[in-house]
Amino acid sequence: MGGLWSTMVLIILLLLLLLPLLRRRWFKFHGDNRMKKKTMMTSCRVPEGSWGWPFIGETLDFIASSRTSTPVTFMHQRKSMYGKVFRTHLLGKPVIVSTDPEINKVVLQNHGNIFIPSYPKSITELFGESSILRMNGALHKRVHASIGRFLKSPELKAQITTDIETSVKLSLDNWKNCDLVYIQDQTNQLTFEILVKVLMSLGPGDEMELFKKDYKEFIKGLICLPIKLPGTQLYNSLKAKERLQKMIRRIIEERLITYKTNDTTSNLAASSTTTAAAITTTASSDAIDVLLCNVDDRSDDDKCQPLDFVAGNIIEMMVPGEDSVPMVMTLAVKYLSDNPLALKQLVQENMDLKRQKANSGNSYAWTDYMSLTFTQNVITETLRLANIINAIWRQATQDVEINGYLIPKGWGVLASLTSIHMDEQNYENPNNFDPWRWEKKGIVASSNTFSPFGGGQRLCPGLEFSRLEISIFLHHLVTTYRWVAEKDEIVYFPTVKMKQKLPIRVIQDGSLIW
Numbered sequence: 001m002g003g004l005w006s007t008m009v010l011i012i013l014l015l016l017l018l019l020p021l022l023r024r025r026w027f028k029f030h031g032d033n034r035m036k037k038k039t040m041m042t043s044c045r046v047p048e049g050s051w052g053w054p055f056i057g058e059t060l061d062f063i064a065s066s067r068t069s070t071p072v073t074f075m076h077q078r079k080s081m082y083g084k085v086f087r088t089h090l091l092g093k094p095v096i097v098s099t100d101p102e103i104n105k106v107v108l109q110n111h112g113n114i115f116i117p118s119y120p121k122s123i124t125e126l127f128g129e130s131s132i133l134r135m136n137g138a139l140h141k142r143v144h145a146s147i148g149r150f151l152k153s154p155e156l157k158a159q160i161t162t163d164i165e166t167s168v169k170l171s172l173d174n175w176k177n178c179d180l181v182y183i184q185d186q187t188n189q190l191t192f193e194i195l196v197k198v199l200m201s202l203g204p205g206d207e208m209e210l211f212k213k214d215y216k217e218f219i220k221g222l223i224c225l226p227i228k229l230p231g232t233q234l235y236n237s238l239k240a241k242e243r244l245q246k247m248i249r250r251i252i253e254e255r256l257i258t259y260k261t262n263d264t265t266s267n268l269a270a271s272s273t274t275t276a277a278a279i280t281t282t283a284s285s286d287a288i289d290v291l292l293c294n295v296d297d298r299s300d301d302d303k304c305q306p307l308d309f310v311a312g313n314i315i316e317m318m319v320p321g322e323d324s325v326p327m328v329m330t331l332a333v334k335y336l337s338d339n340p341l342a343l344k345q346l347v348q349e350n351m352d353l354k355r356q357k358a359n360s361g362n363s364y365a366w367t368d369y370m371s372l373t374f375t376q377n378v379i380t381e382t383l384r385l386a387n388i389i390n391a392i393w394r395q396a397t398q399d400v401e402i403n404g405y406l407i408p409k410g411w412g413v414l415a416s417l418t419s420i421h422m423d424e425q426n427y428e429n430p431n432n433f434d435p436w437r438w439e440k441k442g443i444v445a446s447s448n449t450f451s452p453f454g455g456g457q458r459l460c461p462g463l464e465f466s467r468l469e470i471s472i473f474l475h476h477l478v479t480t481y482r483w484v485a486e487k488d489e490i491v492y493f494p495t496v497k498m499k500q501k502l503p504i505r506v507i508q509d510g511s512l513i514w
């Protein structure tokens, strides 16, 4: 027995000694040779960097850094060694990481459709090929533009402003009976129902609760092992998606019957054939209407049935919006709790609007909320600092040269947003919450150095809608309550969250003397 142990210890020691050698040989063969071949064919070069360990590359370092309070360390360390663009090996493939605003801009603009979205296997399994988050080319352009037009339309903003106000006031009203309010949970509940309303006109009730339950099961599968056997998370999430799709299909079928009854068309039926022209004769009331206009435009090799195409996309469109808006609300409350001066100025600006509305007797228009300059600066600064979506993943479909760098075909590209938002060259004292910095810079929806909503071809279509929702929440919060936040901290992995869900003690105060 003792002999067996000594042999095993010896083998482990030998392996440990040999690992660095193996590592060099592995990448000599798999990485550097490939790079050399590519570099010889062009004057551009593959960026400098390290391949890390065999098979796992630098994945563990990347994850370990994401788990700290400074997730940008991984990028900063390599940036200082290799420059703003470097190569690495993450999640099983070679990746070019860009912390350079110019390179990110070219990748996101994606002229020539060279870069396609790239996700881990569990996500591609769950999304399906016809998802807006995966589709490319002409169909993507059209669907993206239609959804963007709908979400940005003044008609939707006017209609949804009242709905958001009602939900926010209802939610805030419940807080006065609570000892501790968990902001993360409250904002999550609030924004989920608003999003579902915008996407498919479903209101609160049993069906909403069922939808929420299945949706929560569905998203658990976005970060899990890609094993699809009964009992695994991926399997359960796919089953939840089937139930969600069934529920949405039923809503669509009812919608099509309404169209038919309203005689908007002669050949619209709850079958799989729909005509865009017929639906566009009625104004879109939600994203279902918008997507129904696009089903005829799918390519021939797209096997998905039209109703499944719409239902699937409604679910997938929830993914970028569902968690991000409540997290920005939560983090704004966190930063404001830690910065009394900023909170004071925010209260003043919002109290002025409240008084003005009370004196005139007019209701709020969506433009009232969007023209609160300091409030918008608070939101912008929260988006910069919190970086809910910290990077965008793409894959190069062909060799491409950008600013003297070669990105080989098949390699991943990680356009880091966080490292640009936290770069001293772009922002003075980048770790400070400083909404006043935007008074000098001016509010920007998206620029090379500020892109929490991405950019180019896939710039978030929910950008303005999100800002409106957050503004309404902040307005009613700071003009209704004072609060004291309990100690809490931000965690960045696997997604940005508050460790304790940000508990606060609220104090209702009509006079609001801060």
Ligand code: HEM
Pocket (backbone or CB within 6 Å): 117, 132, 133, 144, 147, 151, 195, 317, 320, 321, 322, 324, 325, 328, 388, 389, 392, 393, 452, 453, 454, 455, 457, 458, 459, 460, 461, 462, 463, 465, 466
């Ligand atoms: C603060 C809140 C939000 C943030 C920070 C955010 C961020 C982003 C980012 C960075 C992208 C680009 C992803 C890429 O290039 O691959 C994106 C895309 C997208 N977002 Fe948002 N988002 C937010 C809210 C919303 C909301 C509320 C909705 C829905 C109403 C939404 C719907 C979408 C959709 C559908 C896409 C995909 C666009 C496409 O691929 O063509 N987002 N979002």
